[in-house]
Amino acid sequence: MFAKGQTVVQYMEQLAPKHVAMEGDKIGLQLGSLQKENRNVLVALDVNEEVVDEAISLEVNLIIAHHAIIYRPLAHLQSDTPMGKVYEKLIKHDIAVYIAHTNLDVTDGGMNDWMAEVLGIESAGSLEDVHTDNLYKLVVFVPKDHHEQVLKAMLNAGAGHIGKYSHCSFNLEGYGTFKPGEGTDPYIGTEGKLERVEEIRIETVVPYSLRSKVIQAMLKQHPYEEVAYDLYPMDLKGRTFGLGRVGKLSKPVTLRDFVERVKARLEVPMVRVVGDLDRPVRKAAVLGGSGGRYWKSAQFRGADVLVTGDVDYHTAQDAWMAGVAIVDPGHNAEKIMKPRVAAWLSEKLTEDKYATRVHVSQVNTEPFRFL
Structure with a gap:
């Protein structure tokens, strides 16, 4: 089984979340489609014609690169210009290009951590801090028999991180009341009858960037037709990302x-x-x-x-x-990212039993020559 481009990108965004990129940075899918299966993926620092030729020879359908191929708005797309030839080859050979730039730089375990590590820092x-993922408090009321699976789903989706601690939550037993109205299909109770049910109140913290993901995971596991939950901002800072x-x-x-x-x-x-x-x-x-x-x-x-x-x-x-x-x-020192991103993606693909192979570009894209 081969992974679709969207699956590969989801792994990439676990490493380098898009929301931590610097404002205005040109990241994400810049050319092609992520809806196709990929037998081979290529990781590169830059995308020039030589890199595209390398991708063609490896039968690659997706290039993950650090530097954008479209940085300024295009006034035209002419195939007789140097970059026009690159775009033309990519399109003709059905190769998509996805960019992870400043989001890869600032993330934990990304570009600048790799550079610090190899230099012995x-x-x-x-x-310099550039982004803080503020925290929200999520409160939901769950019947006792579904407490563990709802809590597990929320924590696995990213809730409950406080500093270096994970799986943080508070759980309090109590009673919930409700009366199912006409046309309802309640998990517990009878239409038109007031019900009093043993429930557990779950409280946990959720970073701003994961609010939707955690709520969707909670709703998927919650048995109620209408789920009672609260989400409100906290005067606490969460994870900070910096250059x-x-x-x-x-x-x-x-x-x-x-x-x-x-x-x-x-x-x-x-x-x-x-x-x-x-x-x-x-x-x-x-x-x-x-x-x-x-x-x-x-x-x-x-x-x-x-x-x-x-x-x-x-x-x-x-x-x-x-x-x-x-x-x-020099700028090209960032080539340190190629084997590390490839290793990350290969590990994730292997864990999920995908046969997609990830290649490290062997093209030297350094434009300067040292004499």
Whole structure:
């Protein structure tokens, strides 16, 4: 059995939920259909013509990429332009393209956690918070004989997380009253007769992003024709998502040695460096992609160095004068995501007994050459 594109994307969105993406980011399905079965899926950093040719050779029907293929509004779609040729090949060969960008960057266990891990940045926290999933209280009244299955459904759908604790709920026994009206089909009771039923009140917390999912799971398992439940906001913050990561190294190193670590572990031949190569580095920050403008956040968090790409001249000057070192390995260092996303999807597909194969793109999409 092969997974449809929509199933593959659902797994992807478990890792990188769409709602945590930065406002205006071009994510999600950008071309093609997710309603078809996929024998093969390709994970890539960028999608250029060479990557599309690779997908065609592997008989891929879905590409999961980090960088958008449609970033600005299209005024026309001409097949004799470089990107027009890419779109044409994708359409002719029935290949869909799905993008996970800043949502993959900020999520727990995503791009910036991977980069922090390989660089040896420990106990890494966010460099700058960008999204908080506020909490809601969900209360529902359930007959005793359905209590366990309704509660289990709600918790499995994502309710009940408080900090590092899961499956949190409060359950109180009591009595519910109701009178089924004309034309009803009650699970308990008789039409026109006042009923008094032993019920359990379930209370739990639900993050904003999972409200609909948890409520639907609850309603599916609840036996009543009309379910009594309450949902109201709480003055509590839930899970916070942030750009970049910052934390301490296991032991201090010189900036010179740290640069060699970046080159080796991010697999880049050269880097640009701002700062004294003999200065000690005890705390480091990392932000995949173009993150030069966040050097002040790195400074505020006490980082000795910021690892990020596409740093411009004047930003480098400002950071240098402020005493913040920068290591710029280039934007393509984000290629670290390819094997990790592929491994995530492969594991999920295997768990659910799908035969769909996930491939890691072998195309080097780095546009710069180092001479």
